Amino acid sequence: MIEPLLEALQFEFMQHALLAGILVSFAAGIIGSLIVVNRMVFLAGGIAHTSYGGIGLAVYFGLPIFLGASLFAVGAALLIAALTLKKRHRMDTFIGLIWAVGMAIGVIFVDLTPGYNVDLMGYLFGSILAVSTQDLYFMVGLLVLILAVVTLRYRDILAVSYDSEYAGLRGVNVRFFYTLILILSALTVVIAIKVVGLILVIAMLTIPVYIAEKLSSSLFSMMFLSGAIATLFTLVGLWFSYVYDLTSGASIIMVSAVSLGVFLLFTHKKT
Amino acid sequence: MPIIEIHNLSFAYESQVVLENINLQVEEKDFLAIIGPNGGGKSTLLKLMLGINEYQEGTIKVLGNAPKKSLSHIGYVPQNTNVNTDFPIKVIEVVMMGHVDGKRPLFGYSKDEILCASGALEQVGMADFAQTKIGSLSGGQRQRVMIARALCAHPRILILDEPTSSIDITGQREIYELLRELNKHITIIVVSHDISVILEYANKAAHVNKTLSYHDISDKKSTFHQHGNNEHFCEIELLQMLGSDNCDTCEDTNPKWSLKP
Numbered sequence: 001m002i003e004p005l006l007e008a009l010q011f012e013f014m015q016h017a018l019l020a021g022i023l024v025s026f027a028a029g030i031i032g033s034l035i036v037v038n039r040m041v042f043l044a045g046g047i048a049h050t051s052y053g054g055i056g057l058a059v060y061f062g063l064p065i066f067l068g069a070s071l072f073a074v075g076a077a078l079l080i081a082a083l084t085l086k087k088r089h090r091m092d093t094f095i096g097l098i099w100a101v102g103m104a105i106g107v108i109f110v111d112l113t114p115g116y117n118v119d120l121m122g123y124l125f126g127s128i129l130a131v132s133t134q135d136l137y138f139m140v141g142l143l144v145l146i147l148a149v150v151t152l153r154y155r156d157i158l159a160v161s162y163d164s165e166y167a168g169l170r171g172v173n174v175r176f177f178y179t180l181i182l183i184l185s186a187l188t189v190v191i192a193i194k195v196v197g198l199i200l201v202i203a204m205l206t207i208p209v210y211i212a213e214k215l216s217s218s219l220f221s222m223m224f225l226s227g228a229i230a231t232l233f234t235l236v237g238l239w240f241s242y243v244y245d246l247t248s249g250a251s252i253i254m255v256s257a258v259s260l261g262v263f264l265l266f267t268h269k270k271t
Numbered sequence: 272m273p274i275i276e277i278h279n280l281s282f283a284y285e286s287q288v289v290l291e292n293i294n295l296q297v298e299e300k301d302f303l304a305i306i307g308p309n310g311g312g313k314s315t316l317l318k319l320m321l322g323i324n325e326y327q328e329g330t331i332k333v334l335g336n337a338p339k340k341s342l343s344h345i346g347y348v349p350q351n352t353n354v355n356t357d358f359p360i361k362v363i364e365v366v367m368m369g370h371v372d373g374k375r376p377l378f379g380y381s382k383d384e385i386l387c388a389s390g391a392l393e394q395v396g397m398a399d400f401a402q403t404k405i406g407s408l409s410g411g412q413r414q415r416v417m418i419a420r421a422l423c424a425h426p427r428i429l430i431l432d433e434p435t436s437s438i439d440i441t442g443q444r445e446i447y448e449l450l451r452e453l454n455k456h457i458t459i460i461v462v463s464h465d466i467s468v469i470l471e472y473a474n475k476a477a478h479v480n481k482t483l484s485y486h487d488i489s490d491k492k493s494t495f496h497q498h499g500n501n502e503h504f505c506e507i508e509l510l511q512m513l514g515s516d517n518c519d520t521c522e523d524t525n526p527k528w529s530l531k532p
Binding site for chain 2: 166
């Protein structure tokens with residue numbers, strides 16, 4: 001069982017896949033924690049799907065896909081931040097709208113691109129075996145940025161996430177940190193698209209986090225535990241995907257879901 | 272000089288007038304109870320004092336300044352501390368959120384801040400729970416933690432919004448005993464439904480229902496206690512004591528308590 005894996009690791013694309021899996025899992029664990037404690041899961045789903053608009057535009061204009069998707073996702077995040085800070089009670093309507101419009105823009109621009117047969121499935125369900133060196137740089141850069149923000153501004157992020165009204169009274173700039181969390185979520189979603197695809201990204205941002213939340217007594221430990229759990233799921237998922245020739249993104253999500261089921265069964269028995 | 276001064280204050284959400292022509296003075300070391308019906312504007316008045324809402328007319332001065340400028344002297348305990356109980360956070364971390372932005376270390380918390388937060392927990396009798404996850408505390412214990420968080424900034428005024436709404440009777444008494452103790456050094460303002468309990472501890476009461484009627488009740492304490500060993504008394508008597516105009520059933524029952532201004 002292990003031997004074919006070691007054999008596979010001699011290929012560069014497999015090394016890239018492993019590295020990308022680890023980087024993205026850690027980013028997703030940390031940012032997923034913030035998304036869950038801030039009750040932004042639906043919001044992150046909206047941003048993930050909207051970013052397909054960026055992919056379509058990038059394809060049409062011949063730009064790097066990551067750049068197009070990132071800009072579009074960050075744009076969507078800013079729009080959602082502005083709308084939710086103003087009209088909180090209509091938030092779900094706006095997110096649903098942005099979600100669908102983003103995807104529609106993507107589909108139309110791919111249609112308009114002459115002679116282009118883009119592998120749509122690759123974006124929807126991930127294409128971890130096609131990670132380039134450039135992609136890896138982008139992932140490392142984002143993970144470093146995320147780590148810097150959550151360690152240096154941990155207190156502000158904690159205060160805003162736990163009780164934003166009180167944080168505001170104690171002089172924390174709530175709007176700024178709320179927007180920052182959304183922007184980091186958008187960028188994380190974009191790199192996670194490579195690994196699990198934009199449809200499955202929500203599972204990656206929430207399943208490890210759910211398990212970690214039950215086992216943690218601080219946000220900090222929750223973030224890093226989520227990262228570790230997500231990495232484990234990704235590696236096991238990749239192994240299944242390689243050995244049984246399955247789509248990697250779907251394998252990772254199924255490994256996560258089955259593990260969550262087992263976890264719930266065991267923790268349920270205890271109580 | 273009064274610690275809080277409100278003059279001719281009016282406030283409206285869009286076209287709906289919530290508070291009209293409010294005048295109120297709070298002196299140092301007062302224990303002011305703000306009572307009144309739901310939707311009468313009690314919480315709104317608190318939020319104006321904290322500078323969360325902007326008012327349209329009149330003035331509010333807290334320690335001689337605009338509310339936003341005096342925030343570091345105000346400790347605030349919000350309503351509903353039962354939200355977000357799944358959040359993975361320890362009691363001590365919640366309390367340390369009370370610190371006002373000052374010198375901060377690059378990572379984590381400074382020794383002074385931890386000492387100060389531990390001191391605040393000690394003050395409210397929750398020192399043993401510093402490392403406990405906030406979600407595993409009872410409602411009353413959580414409320415104490417929120418008071419400790421407010422005390423962390425060494426406030427001169429402590430403002431509490433419905434501090435006992437989700438706590439059992441024993442827990443409520445303990446919270447009010449704690450507030451009485453704190454009141455030796457700090458001015459306290461409490462919004463509450465529970466008028467009978469609060470009047471036992473407060474020295475002043477303000478009834479807010481769009482307008483505000485204000486009463487010094489410190490000299491009425493003796494009257495309360497003549498009421499026998501049952502320290503609670505009926506709402507009709509209370510409303511009468513506070514000069515409620517629409518309480519005509521109690522007009523003649525005990526006129527010596529009438530405090531109509």
